[in-house]
Amino acid sequence: xxxxxxxxxxxxxxxxxxxxxxxxxxxxxxxxxxxxxxxxxxxxxxxxxxxxxxxxxxxxxxxxxxxxxxxxxxxxxxxxxxxxxxxxxxxxxxxxxxxxxxxxxxxxxxxxxxxxxxxxxxxxxxxxxxxxxxxxxxxxxxxxxxxxxxxxxxxxxxxxxxxxxxxxxxxxxxxxxxxxxxxxxxxxxxxxxxxxxxxxxxxxxxxxxxxxxxxxxxxxx
Amino acid sequence: xxxxxxxxxxxxxxxxxxxxxxxxxxxxxxxxxxxxxxxxxxxxxxxxxxxxxxxxxxxxxxxxxxxxxxxxxxxxxxxxxxxxxxxxxxxxxxxxxxxxxxxxxxxxxxxxxxxxxxxxxxxxxxxxxxxxxxxxxxxxxxxxxxxxxxxxxxxxxxxxxxxxxxxxxxxxxxxxxxxxxxxxxxxxxxxxxxxxxxxxxxxxxxxxxxxxxxxxxxxxxxxxxxxxxxxxxxxxxxxxxxxxxxxxxxxxxxxxxxxxxxxxxxxxxxxxxxxxxxxxxxxxxxxxxxxxxx
Numbered sequence: 440x441x442x443x444x445x446x447x448x449x450x451x452x453x454x455x456x457x458x459x460x461x462x463x464x465x466x467x468x469x470x471x472x473x474x475x476x477x478x479x480x481x482x483x484x485x486x487x488x489x490x491x492x493x494x495x496x497x498x499x500x501x502x503x504x505x506x507x508x509x510x511x512x513x514x515x516x517x518x519x520x521x522x523x524x525x526x527x528x529x530x531x532x533x534x535x536x537x538x539x540x541x542x543x544x545x546x547x548x549x550x551x552x553x554x555x556x557x558x559x560x561x562x563x564x565x566x567x568x569x570x571x572x573x574x575x576x577x578x579x580x581x582x583x584x585x586x587x588x589x590x591x592x593x594x595x596x597x598x599x600x601x602x603x604x605x606x607x608x609x610x611x612x613x614x615x616x617x618x619x620x621x622x623x624x625x626x627x628x629x630x631x632x633x634x635x636x637x638x639x640x641x642x643x644x645x646x647x648x649x650x651x652x653x654x655x656x657x658x659x660x
Numbered sequence: 661x662x663x664x665x666x667x668x669x670x671x672x673x674x675x676x677x678x679x680x681x682x683x684x685x686x687x688x689x690x691x692x693x694x695x696x697x698x699x700x701x702x703x704x705x706x707x708x709x710x711x712x713x714x715x716x717x718x719x720x721x722x723x724x725x726x727x728x729x730x731x732x733x734x735x736x737x738x739x740x741x742x743x744x745x746x747x748x749x750x751x752x753x754x755x756x757x758x759x760x761x762x763x764x765x766x767x768x769x770x771x772x773x774x775x776x777x778x779x780x781x782x783x784x785x786x787x788x789x790x791x792x793x794x795x796x797x798x799x800x801x802x803x804x805x806x807x808x809x810x811x812x813x814x815x816x817x818x819x820x821x822x823x824x825x826x827x828x829x830x831x832x833x834x835x836x837x838x839x840x841x842x843x844x845x846x847x848x849x850x851x852x853x854x855x856x857x858x859x860x861x862x863x864x865x866x867x868x869x870x871x872x873x874x875x876x877x878x879x880x881x882x883x884x885x886x887x888x889x890x891x892x893x894x895x896x897x898x899x900x901x902x903x904x905x906x907x908x909x910x911x912x913x914x915x916x917x918x919x920x921x922x923x924x925x926x927x928x929x930x931x932x933x934x935x936x937x938x939x940x941x942x943x944x945x946x947x948x949x950x951x952x953x954x
Binding site: 511 | 698703706710711713714717718722788789790792793795950953
């Protein structure tokens with residue numbers, strides 16, 4: 440379960456404090472529910488994911504993680520370009536306290552990502568699809584209660600997306616998922632509930648379709 | 661029996677577990693969560709371990725023969741200065757080998773400089789890693805400073821080993837004092853690195869100015885000259901530089917025949933080292949969330 444209590448967030452810009460991105464977001468995200476996060480660009484979807492993932496701290500309010508939450512996967516974050524995929528995976532395994540079974544985790548990541556020889560090449564030589572394969576494999580190699588995904592499944596070819604979908608379906612019942620995507624199909628495939636972010640506030644919908652509907656109605660001219 | 665029956669008191673349990681007791685209800689996999697949740701200390705140690713190996717790898721094997729350049733920098737520096745001084749004048753400081761005099765200064769200054777400038781740049785270089793909430797800005801700075809100290813220690817050992825092959829008397833006359841000053845310069849560099857890493861992240865200009873200031877600092881730290889050659893009026897001011905004091909003390913500890921200038925105080929360098937270290941840590945605590953903002 441993840442508690443988000445009255446969270447406000449604004450970023451510091453070069454011209455002083457920026458405008459509020461999130462203004463009083465309060466949510467209780469139950470465990471084992473797959474949630475899709477919708478809203479227009481700049482509505483604060485990624486910001487909320489970063490806050491939930493503990494990467495950033497809210498300006499006001501608080502967030503409580505009562506279970507193991509993954510890091511926010513997406514857009515090459517968490518990968519060091521000069522190191523190889525294997526070295527990055529080793530680093531992540533060590534940070535998460537898997538010093539003893541590094542080899543097992545590495546084998547899993549290598550098998551899942553199917554990068555072949557590129558697994559030992561620097562990550563900066565990877566295409567975006569390869570990067571998201573690696574990130575996806577990395578996050579699945581560790582047992583989390585809630586996985587956070589920022590558009591990560593959008594990249595990758597058809598075969599990989601099918602594999603990722605199967606892996607996520609596998610997790611359902613064991614773990615939850617909070618995901619951002621601008622692709623309705625992806626969201627519908629993975630998520631049952633929805634959160635609509637609008638004007639700094641979050642609206643919870645038990646059914647994803649209602650969230651998508653509210654989002655579309657607000658953005659329609 | 662006592663060991664078996666002993667249960668840690670409640671505050672210890674609370675410290676050991678990262679989960680406050682009041683949060684316990686409501687987590688689905690409660691037992692699994694508690695079994696798998698690590699204490700803050702365990703998390704930090706595994707982060708340091710991972711960061712150290714990662715940093716060491718990219719520092720030593722990043723690029724073509726990166727490790728050669730680690731030694732080439734001080735050796736080339738020493739060679740240039742040796743040529744300069746041996747053509748300008750033959751005897752530089754009475755009673756001392758000029759090569760030893762210069763190499764001690766160069767290596768000591770290099771230790772201070774690289775531990776502070778490398779750790780100053782640690783936050784911006786490791787931004788991608790803050791995607792894992794276990795990794796905090798202070799971790800990357802401390803790990804870099806530690807790694808830099810280890811590297812400079814090995815560089816110094818190898819340079820001195822090489823010099824001993826050329827017949828120089830490289831064994832320090834007061835090894836304990838040499839170690840102490842080495843550690844103090846290292847801590848001072850780390851403390852300054854901690855301060856500058858926060859400063860340069862929040863105000864990028866601070867980093868640029870700091871990099872510029874390392875050039876005059878080199879000349880003011882007595883790497884090239886002995887403070888005993890200075891007029892007393894000037895000396896008084898230059899001795900306010902803790903780095904000059906450290907380098908001069910280090911030379912005295914290394915070479916028994918070396919005449920140290922008066923007015924040196926080991927406590928002065930110690931105070932600078934620890935005050936900067938704790939101030940740096942405090943600044944990291946104060947700005948911990950600002951440093952993570954993008």
